[in-house]
Amino acid sequence: MSRSIRVLHVDDDEALLDLTKTMLEREHDSMVVETETDAHEALSKLDGDATYDCIVSDYDMPGMDGLTFLSAVQERHHDLPFILFTGKGSEEIASRAISAGVTEYLQKGGGTDRYLVLANRIDNAVAKYRAERERRKSRERYRALIEYSSDSVAILDAEGVFQYVSPAAEGILGYPPEELVGTSSFEYVHPDDRESVKTAFRECLDDPSVRPTATYRFEHGDGTWHVLESRAANRRDDPAVEGFVVNTRDVTEQHEAKQQLREERELFDAALDALPDTFYISHPDGTAWRWNQALQDLMGYTEQEMRELPPEQFFAEEDRERIASVIEEVHAGETVVYEARVLTKSGETVPKRLSATMLTDDDGEPMALCGIGVDTDLSPEGVD
Template sequence: MSGPIRVLHVDDDPALLDLTKTMLEREHDDFVVETETAVDAALALLDGDTSFDCIVSDYDMPGMDGLTFLAAVQERHHDLPFILFTGKGSEEIASRAISAGVTEYLQKGGGTDRYLVLANRIENAVAKYRAERERRRNRERYQALIEYSSDSVAILDVEGVFQYVSPAAEQILGYPPDDLLGDCSFDYVHPEDREKVVRSFDECVDDPALRPSTTYRFEHGDGTWHVLESRATNRREDPAVRGLVVNTHDLTEQHEAERELRQERELFDAALDALPDTFYISHPDGSAWRWNRSLQDLVGYTDQEMRELPPEAFFAEEDHEKIASVIERVHEGETVVYEARVLTKSGEKVPKRISATLLTDDDGDPLAVCGIGVDTGLRPENLD
C-alpha cells in the first residue's frame, strides 16, 4: 500500500488512546495515528482535514455515542472507513452498527493480539477505500473527458444499437443524446455507405485488437447528410463499458473545402488546357510541376516522363546555355522573354517565344517558375 495511513482514533480513555497508538504504529511503520478524547473535537478536526484514511472509535462516549458519531462522519465523508472498537459489546450494538454502515466491528480486550487484529482490519479497510476512491476518480476523469470532448462518444452493442451517447452528439449528429438511445446507428448511415460501415463494425466485434476508422455520410438531425469519421474500440470485456466505444468527429466542412478546391483545380486545369499556347509551371530547380495539354501534345511525353526529365531535355542542345542563363535571371527576379527550340520526344525542334517569371510566397521565397510559349513563325535554323 503506497503512502502513510492516517488514522483518527476517538475514545474518552486517554490511556487506551496512548496504548492503541503505540501498538498500531509499532505494528505498521506506515501508520500515523492521531487521537481525540472528545467527539466534537474529532468532528472539528475532520471538517478541516480531509486526508484521514480511517476512523477508529469507541461506542460508549459522553455526549455522543459511536453510532451517532458514525452518522456525523458519513454526512461529511460518506465512504471513509469507520471501525467501531468498543469494550461494550452486544449483539444488539453489533447489529445496529452493521445496519448503520460501519466498516468493521471489533471488541476491545484479548491482549496485544487484539491490536494486531485491529491493525489488519485498518489496513484492509484502507486498501479497499483507496482502490475505490481511485476507481471513482478514474470514472470522473473519464466522464469529464467525454462530457467536454468536442468529439461525439457513443457506446454501441454488438448490433450497433446506441447504449450511451455523449452530450457532444447533439452538435455533431444533430440529435439530443436521449433520442438516439435504443436506435440502431446503421439506420442513420447513407444507404450507399452502410455496407462498408457495417463491415468495419463487424470486424471490430470479431477482433478486439482492431480499431477501424471509417468515413461515411450520416443523416444529421437537420435532414442533411454530414460526412463523419468514426473510430471503434472493442471494450466488451470491460465491465464498465460492455460494448464498442465509437469516437466520431465531423468532416463535413473539411470535405466541402476539399471539394471546392478540387473544383477550382479542375477549372484551372480546364482553362489551361483550353489555351492554344503552351503553358507550364516548374519547380524552382526547373523540373516540371504542372503543364497544359498543348505543351504535352507538343513534346509527346507521358505525365511520368514530364516529371522525371531534367529541364534541358525539353530544349535543343544548342539552346542549353541560353536556358541556364534564363533560369538564373528569372531567379534574380527578372521576367525573361526569350526564343528557343523546344525539343520533342521524336526529336523535332519547334521554335517558341517563351515568357518566364518567378512565382514567390508572401515572404519572397521562390515557389515556382511560370512560363508561356507562343509560336514564332520561324524555322528552327533561323533562331541561331
Template sequence: MSRSIRVLHVDDDDALLDLTKTMLEREHDDIVVETEPDVEVALSQLDADTRFDCIVSDYDMPRMDGLTFLSAVQERHLDLPFILFTGKGSEEIASRAISAGVTEYLQKGGGTDRYLVLANRIENAVDKHRAERERRRNRERYQALIEYSSDSVAILDEEGVFEYVSPSAEQILGYRPEVLLDRNSFEFVHPEDRETVELAFQRCLDDPDVRPSTTYRFEHGDGSWRVLESRATNRRDDPAVEGFVVNTRDVTKQHEAEQRLKEERELFDAALDALPDTFYVSHPDGTAWRWNQTLKDLMGYTEQEMRELPPEAFFAEEDHEKIESVIQRVHDGETVVYEARVLTKSGEKIPKRISATLLTDDDGEPLALCGIGVDTDFRPENLD
C-alpha cells in the same frame, strides 16, 4: 515515502483505546491513532478536522451505538472508511452493519494477532479509499477541462455506446448530451461511411497506442449530414475514464471548400487537356510540375518520368544553351517567346514556338514558370 494514516478510534473503554493505539502504531509505522471515548466529542472532532483517513468504532457505547455513529458520519457527507471493531458480535449486528455501509466488520479478542488484522484492514481500506478519491478527482478535473472545449468530447464504451457527451455536442452534433447517452454512436454515421468508422474504432480497441483520425458524415439533429473529423484514444485502462475518448470537430465547411476546389481544379485540368496546344507549369528551376494531356501525349513519358527529368531533357541538345538563357530571362521578369525543338522520349525532334512567363506570389517571390507551345512551320535548320 508512504503517507501516514490518521485514525480516529472511538470506544468508551479507555484501557482498550490505549491498548489499541499502542498495538496499531507498533504494527504499522505509518498509522497514527487519535482516541476518543465520547461519541459526541468524536463527531465534533470530525466537524473540526477533515484530515482523518479512517474511523474505527466500537458498537456498544452509551448514548449512541456504532451504527448510529456511522449514520451521523454519513449525514456529514464524510465518506471515510468506517471499521466496526466490536466485542459484541452477532450475525444480526454484522448484517445490519453491512447494510448500513460499514467498510469492515471485525470482532475484538483473539490476542495480539487481532490488532495485526485490524492494522491490515485499516491499511487496505484507506488505500482503496484514496485510490477511489483520486480517481474521482481526476475524472472531475478531466470533465471540467472538456466541458469548456470547443470540440465535442465523448466517452464511448467498447461497443461504441455514448457514456459521456460534453455540452459542446449540442452545437456540433445538434443533440443535447442527454439525448445521446446510452445510444450507439455508429447509428448516426452515414451508411456509406460506417464501415470505415467501425474499422478505425476496432483498431483503437485492439491497440491502445493507435489513435485513428477519421472523417465521415454524421446525421445532425436537424436531419442534415455534417462532415465530422474525430480522433479516438483508448483510455479503458485509465481509472478516471474507463472508455474511449473521442474528440470531434465539424469540418463541413472545410470539406465543402475542398470539394469546390477539387471540382474547379478538375474543370481547369479538363479545359487544359482540351487545348490542342501544349501547356505546362514548372517549378522555378524549370523541372516539370503540371502539364496538359496534349504535352504528355507528345512527349511519351510517364507521369513519374516527367517529374524527374531535368528541363533540358525535354529539348534537343543543340537548344540547351537557349533554354538556360530563356529560364534566366524569365526570372528577370520577361515574358519570352522563343522557338525550339522539343525532344520526345522516342528521340523525335518537333519544332515548337513556346511562350514562357514567371508566376509570383504577393511579395514578388517566384512560384513557377508557365507557358504554352504551339506548332510552327519553321524548318529545324533555321534554328542552327
C-alpha cells in the same frame, strides 16, 4: 517511503484506547492513531482542520452509539472508511452495521492477534479508499478537460454505444448530450459510410495502440448530413475512462471546399487538355509541375518521367544554353517569347515557339513558371 495512515479511534474506554494505539502503531510503522473518548468531540475534530484516513469506533458508548456516530460521519465524509470495533457483538448489531454502510465489523478480544487483524483491516480499507479517491479525482479532471473542449468528446462502450457526451456535442452533432447517451453511435452514420467507420472502431478495439481517424457523414439533429472527422483512442483499461474516447469535429465546410477545389481542378485540367497547343506550369527552377495532355503526347514520356527529368532534357542539346538564359530572364521579371527544339523521348526534335512568364504570390515571391508552345514553320536551321 510509505504514506502515513491517520486513524481516529473513538471509545469510552481510555485503557483500551491506549492499548489499541500502542498495538496498531507497533504493527504498522506508518500508522498514526489519535484517540477520543467522546463521539461528539470526535465529530468536532472532523468538522475542524483535522483529516483522517479511517475511523475506528466502539458501538456501545454513552451519549451516542457507534451506528449513530457512523451516520453523522457519513453526512460529513460519506466514503471515509469506518470500522466498528466493538465488544458487544451480535448478529443484530452486525446486520444493522452492514446495512448502515460500515466498512468493516470486528469484535474485540481474542488476544493481541486481534490487533494485527484490525491493523490489516485498516490498511486494506485505506488503500481502497485512497484508490477510489484518486480515481474520482482523475475522472473529475478528465471531465473538466473534455467539457471545456471545443470538439465533441464522447466515451463509447465496446458496442459503440454512447456512455458520455460532452456539452460541445450539441453544437457539433445537433443533439443534446442526454439524448445521445445510451444510443448507438453507428445509427447516426450514413449507411454508405457505416461499415468503414465500424472497421476503424474494430481496429481500435482489437489493438489499443491503434488510434484511427475516420471521416464520414453524420445525420445532424436538423436532419441534414454533416461531414465529421473523428479520432478514437481505446482507454478501456484506464479506470478514469473505461471506454473509447472519441474526439469529433465538424469538417463539412472543409470537405465542401476540397470538393469545390477538386471540381475546379478537374475543370481546369479538362480545359488545358482541350487546347491544341502545349501548355505547362513548372516550379521556379524549371522542373515540371503540371502540363496538358498535348505536351505529354508530344514528349512521349510517362507522368513520372516528366516529373523527374531536369528542364534541359526537354530540349535539343544545342538549345540548352538558351533555355538556361530564358529561365534567368523570367526570374528577372520578364515575359520571354523564344523558339527552341523540343526533344522527345524517341529522340525526335520538334521546333516550337514558346512563351515563359513567372507567376508570383501577393508578396511578389516566385511561385511557378508557365507558358505555352505553338508549332512553328521554321526549319531546325532557322531556329534562333
